[in-house]
Amino acid sequence: MSSILAALHLLALGIGLGGVYVRGRQLRYPLDDARLRNLFAADNAWGVAAVLWLVTGLWRFLGGVEKPTGWYLHNPLFHAKLTLFILILAFEAYPMTMLIKWRIRVKKNMSIDPSPLSRMRLFNRLEIASVVIIVFIATFMARGHGI
Numbered sequence: 001m002s003s004i005l006a007a008l009h010l011l012a013l014g015i016g017l018g019g020v021y022v023r024g025r026q027l028r029y030p031l032d033d034a035r036l037r038n039l040f041a042a043d044n045a046w047g048v049a050a051v052l053w054l055v056t057g058l059w060r061f062l063g064g065v066e067k068p069t070g071w072y073l074h075n076p077l078f079h080a081k082l083t084l085f086i087l088i089l090a091f092e093a094y095p096m097t098m099l100i101k102w103r104i105r106v107k108k109n110m111s112i113d114p115s116p117l118s119r120m121r122l123f124n125r126l127e128i129a130s131v132v133i134i135v136f137i138a139t140f141m142a143r144g145h146g147i
């Protein structure tokens, strides 16, 4: 079970980093039909990765499949990792809200105001940077560092 959870956790990295990078590339003017389709598809991949990370991560953390839960609880690297994950959720609030609004407008054949694009790109970049930092923290933690 620990290998399957580790594989799914890693798979989330492939899906998620790819998704958020492509999403950032598509946050550009003009927001034509093809661009919006790609944007929403990349956003879906990012969402799938977030769920996969949370489910497999919590399982590994609480299920005692790698190390006991107390080991993580006392490891500052795990705290740093979770703090960054929560930061990603906070950075995601703005692009997520805008994209939900855009999806509704596209369904109703309504036009889209491109003015939030640059702020959405900024949050997207902050999310990419946070994922990269988490990967370094997680690999050090997994190899016994931090305690």
Ligand code: HEM
Pocket (backbone or CB within 6 Å): 009, 013, 053, 054, 056, 057, 058, 060, 061, 066, 067, 072, 085, 088, 131, 134, 135, 138, 139, 141, 142, 143
């Ligand atoms: C952006 C989100 C995340 C990324 C990029 C990420 C990345 C990683 C990576 C790369 C590893 C494997 C390290 C290795 O075996 O070399 C790992 C392990 C782990 N992650 Fe995550 N993770 C994320 C979210 C989470 C969350 C939300 C949790 C828990 C709530 C979590 C809990 C764990 C645990 C418990 C391990 C096992 C460490 C060990 O082997 O002892 N992760 N993570």
